[in-house]
Amino acid sequence: MNLLIEETLKNRANRSYTEEEQLLIQVGGYVSPTPNLFEDILIAISLKKPILLKGPSGSGKTRLAQSISAMFQQPMQSVNCSVDLDAEALLGFKTIVTKDGQSVIEFVDGPVVTAMKRGHILYIDEINMAKPETLPILHSLLDHRRMLTNPFTGEVIIAHEDFSVVSAINEGYIGTSPMNEALKNRFVSFSIPYLEAEQLRTVLENAVPEAKASIVDTMMNLSEDLSKQAANGLLADEAASVRSLIDALQLAVHMPVDRAVMYAISELLEDKMERDLVNELTATWVK
Numbered sequence: 001m002n003l004l005i006e007e008t009l010k011n012r013a014n015r016s017y018t019e020e021e022q023l024l025i026q027v028g029g030y031v032s033p034t035p036n037l038f039e040d041i042l043i044a045i046s047l048k049k050p051i052l053l054k055g056p057s058g059s060g061k062t063r064l065a066q067s068i069s070a071m072f073q074q075p076m077q078s079v080n081c082s083v084d085l086d087a088e089a090l091l092g093f094k095t096i097v098t099k100d101g102q103s104v105i106e107f108v109d110g111p112v113v114t115a116m117k118r119g120h121i122l123y124i125d126e127i128n129m130a131k132p133e134t135l136p137i138l139h140s141l142l143d144h145r146r147m148l149t150n151p152f153t154g155e156v157i158i159a160h161e162d163f164s165v166v167s168a169i170n171e172g173y174i175g176t177s178p179m180n181e182a183l184k185n186r187f188v189s190f191s192i193p194y195l196e197a198e199q200l201r202t203v204l205e206n207a208v209p210e211a212k213a214s215i216v217d218t219m220m221n222l223s224e225d226l227s228k229q230a231a232n233g234l235l236a237d238e239a240a241s242v243r244s245l246i247d248a249l250q251l252a253v254h255m256p257v258d259r260a261v262m263y264a265i266s267e268l269l270e271d272k273m274e275r276d277l278v279n280e281l282t283a284t285w286v287k
C-alpha cells in the first residue's frame, strides 16, 4: 500500500473514541471500479484535501464515504443538503439550559463544528442542492486555512489534524444546480461510475447472499442491456443504478424477476417509453 496512506492509517487507527463516537464509525465495502480509484482518494484524504465525489444516484458515493470512515476507523458526521439547509443545520444552534438552578444559553455544536473539533470525517451529501448563499460559510475550512469563525458565538475553530471533508454530488440530475465555482475550486474531484461486470457481481452477491446464482445472472444480463441503452440515450442513467439492481435482486428472491424489476427499476422512470423498454428487455431474460 502507498506509504502516505499507511502513515495516515497508523495515526488515525490509533486514536481512541468515546462510545458515542464509535457508533459513528461506518461499515465499509466499497468496491473500486479501477484498482487505483479508492487508493487515489485515500491519498487525497491523507493530504487533507477536501474531496468531491461526482456520479449518478446509486453509484456508491455514500458507500465510498463510509468506506473511508471504516478504513481509518474514524467517526463520520453527515449533512444532507437541501434548499432549506441553513447555517444552524451546519454549525449548530443556541439553546437554553438550566445549570445550578440558573437558565443559561448554551451553543450545541452541529456536525461541521463537531467534526472540526473532534477530527471526524464530514460527509456533505448532495452539496449542489444547497442554496448558493448557504455554503460560503464553509469556504475558510475547505481551503488551506482549515478554520472557521462561528458567526453565532464568535468562536474561532481550528480544525483537528484528522478532520476530513468528503462531499458528494449527483451529476446531471434534474433539479440540481451546477456547483458554484468558488466552492468547487476548493475540492479535489473524482468521478464515480456505476460498476460493471465482475465487480458488479461481487457487490450484488455481497448485498443479497441469499439470491440464487441464476437470478444474479439474470440481473447481470439485464444490467448490461440497461447500461447499453442508457449509453445510447434511450434510458435515463439511473435505470442502471447499482442501488436499483440490488433492490430488484432482493425482491426477486421472493417473486418473479419481471415483477421485481418492474417495481425496483421501471416504475421509477418518468417516461412511459423508457418503462416499456425496461420491461421488454427484462422479458428477453425471463423464461
Ligand SMILES: Nc1ncnc2c1ncn2[C@@H]1O[C@H](COP(=O)(O)OP(=O)(O)O)[C@@H](O)[C@H]1O
Binding pocket: 029, 030, 031, 032, 033, 055, 056, 057, 058, 059, 060, 061, 062, 063, 064, 195, 203, 207, 242, 243, 246
Ligand atoms: N462500487 C460499489 N461498491 C460497493 N457497493 C456499491 C457500489 N456501488 C453501489 N453500491 C451499493 O449500491 C447501493 C447504493 O449506493 P450508495 O452509496 O447509496 O449510492 P449513492 O450515494 O451514489 O447514491 C448501496 O447498497 C451500495 O452499497
Ligand SMILES: [Mg+2]
Binding pocket: 061, 062, 063, 125, 168
Ligand atoms: Mg448517497
